[in-house]
Ligand SMILES: Nc1ncnc2c1ncn2[C@@H]1O[C@H](COP(=O)(O)OP(=O)(O)OP(=O)(O)O)[C@@H](O)[C@H]1O
């Protein structure tokens with residue numbers, strides 16, 4: 001088998017992923033031309049990736065929620081609630097108890113933020129999975145509840161959340177050297193993984209795919225990582241929130257592919273009855289999915305507080321829609337059973353790319369919404385179209 | 391052009407990625423005949439019919455089809471166009487909307503309307519008329535999902551028949567029907583034939599060909615092996631054409647000696663979980679020995695499926711009775727519970743309950759078995775692939791590789807995937823609800839052999855089948871059910887068709 005025919009086969013297999021990546025590249029080219037290159041300068045690229053992080057945390061959880069055939073409409077406001085709680089603690093609580101301990105304060109804020117998200121996930125998950133109330137209804141109610149919660153905490157005020165340490169979560173950058181070290185570690189892991197998985201397949205006596213293909217894949221991703229670090233280092237360095245997002249996405253992607261938990265989620269979405277008869281504890285799995293989603297709301301909320309630097313009454317407004325859109329753009333089937341974390345990340349990147357591009361071009365917000373809505377529908381149409389073709 | 395040829399396939403080739411489902415197939419169908427098409431699982435029978443009904447439109451296959459002397463060019467997914475042309479089809483897999491009524495399903499897509507508003511009275515009275523005309527025993531207002539598979543199949547047929555069809559294609563219409571229902575269908579087909587409707591009939595129950603068809607075409611690996619008048623072939627000859635070799639006997643002889651009783655059910659009563667107070671199981675007594683195959687016979691609706699589903703913890707609300715496994719009383723509350731006790735179930739409806747159709751063969755095979763290849767944090771995908779590959783080979787599952795989705799397998803091969811996934815879990819007790827439904831003769835034989843092997847290894851099997859011969863041929867003992875209770879358990883030596891039928895109908 002020649003390398004190219006094998007490559008062609010793989011591309012056809014993952015046509016969906018490639019269409020969406022092509023769409024992304026197309027959008028970047030489009031804006032690069034219209035802004036005469038300003039769009040792709042290091043500063044803008046750096047900001048672009050930083051801006052997508054909050055939505056991304058929500059989108060990677062949303063993929064799994066939708067894959068099981070559920071939905072979570074409360075994630076935006078839940079993240080918003082966490083962000084105002086964190087801001088409140090930072091601004092009013094900690095320095096009353098132990099003044100001057102900024103690091104301790106930030107650590108406690110983070111822990112409490114995560115705990116709030118987790119508790120929210122447990123509550124929603126319990127009601128949905130064990131009391132059998134449709135997720136759409138439970139999380140719609142959740143959205144209202146969280147909106148109320150935000151008003152209670154903020155009392156309608158804006159609370160500052162730009163204290164040292166906490167600020168660094170969304171606004172910090174790694175030193176250039178650290179960025180390079182990170183890139184080298186990632187490349188080393190990629191190469192190591194390639195050899196290890198080939199060795200394992202050999203141990204099992206399976207046919208190996210051509211070495212050139214594996215090498216090509218590894219080199220390609222390595223090049224992407226190196227290029228990325230090179231570009232962002234020209235501005236401020238690797239962004240702390242992007243690093244966090246990458247780690248979270250890797251963990252969730254790993255869970256979705258390589259653990260029973262993930263497999264079960266896809267099986268439940270694909271055919272609930274078959275999954276049940278296969279001995280899968282559906283309630284438990286769905287409960288766990290919402291728990292994870294809650295935890296990710298916690299992470300998103302902390303990053304949000306740090307990113308905006310304030311806790312406001314509008315915190316997280318509409319983020320659930322961005323997260324759902326990102327997941328769907330990334331190829332998640334609204335009917336359940338299909339979707340990838342990687343796709344959702346690209347979807348989030350597309351949404352953010354559109355927003356920033358249109359902002360740079362000074363397009364009115366009204367038109368930004370119109371365009372984003374149309375792109376969403378168009379992208380899904382293109383996907384359906386290509387799938388029929390192939 | 392011969393006026394008597396209604397349908398003429400000329401060198402039809404259909405390729406899928408990795409498989410050529412049809413290779414230069416040429417078949418001529420005469421007007422007014424009943425034409426049987428047979429072949430092993432994956433031979434290309436359903437593919438041929440899907441081309442004819444527009445599922446695979448003109449241009450996606452090579453070759454030509456002439457219909458009434460004219461080239462047939464169907465647009466994409468134009469079931470409707472095919473229907474308007476007078477081609478009606480009953481698919482192998484059910485295509486009914488479960489939450490709608492019988493009437494709504496029969497008239498789906500062609501509802502009688504007045505000024506765009508559905509005339510419900512007409513819809514239901516028309517449905518009633520059709521059902522009465524063909525003596526189908528279903529209520530027009532019944533909700534599909536509350537019917538058994540047998541009844542659903544009848545609705546499916548009614549749905550096709552309600553059109554003024556010139557050609558009626560039936561793709562394994564009887565695979566889930568009882569003998570009485572099959573007889574009824576045969577009568578219907580005879581009537582239709584007298585009205586000049588041409589029929590294409592696909593089935594794995596070879597005896598039906600001899601009862602009803604005028605000509606038979608045999609497909610093997612996508613190629614036409616032969617087309618012959620039915621009167622010129624014998625059953626043995628047909629099998630030989632299909633599988634390319636001779637099959638001496640229908641049921642392989644096992645050599646097993648069942649041991650002591652391992653599983654017992656005593657006075658089991660259970661209610662329909664959806665309507666409290668409605669008893670579906672009214673007193674079940676059975677015992678199963680180690681390494682035994684126990685057949686369960688009974689009419690459709692006698693509670694056979696309900697029984698195994700209840701024993702598996704997935705259906706009825708148990709109101710009385712005891713279940714003992716290895717002399718210990720057990721209380722099975724869910725499938726996962728059942729599996730952890732060493733029970734497995736090959737369910738009746740492979741599409742709805744057996745498979746995640748959109749997922750790969752590999753993932754389906756490993757789904758109930760992941761605990762063997764994984765801990766909390768990781769699935770060893772190499773071990774998974776190896777075990778699955780082995781199992782797929784054992785059952786001769788015909789698929790280009792294990793990564794293709796199950797919905798691109800032929801019906802019989804899907805069934806093999808369902809069986810394979812449960813064999814992988816090394817059960818102590820295996821419930822099989824109609825395990826050879828839609829499976830070809832050769833593969834049936836393989837499944838029987840496998841059942842024998844399992845029993846010899848000490849696995850105990852409870853098998854339900856609508857095919858009485860199969861139950862009698864494979865079982866050590868036969869338990870007969872009648873209206874929700876167990877009547878009598880017969881030794882294989884004393885079980886005859888007459889005795890079983892007498893018990894099943896409540897005459898004995
Ligand atoms: N959509 C598809 N994509 C890929 N391969 C397919 C697809 N549909 C059918 N095939 C393959 O084409 C071959 C013929 O399938 P087909 O369904 O026509 O068989 P069949 O004769 O009806 O078998 P059965 O008796 O099991 O129903 C099989 O090998 C099957 O795997």
Ligand SMILES: [Mg+2]
Pocket residue numbers: 435436437482561800801802
């Ligand atoms: Mg078929």
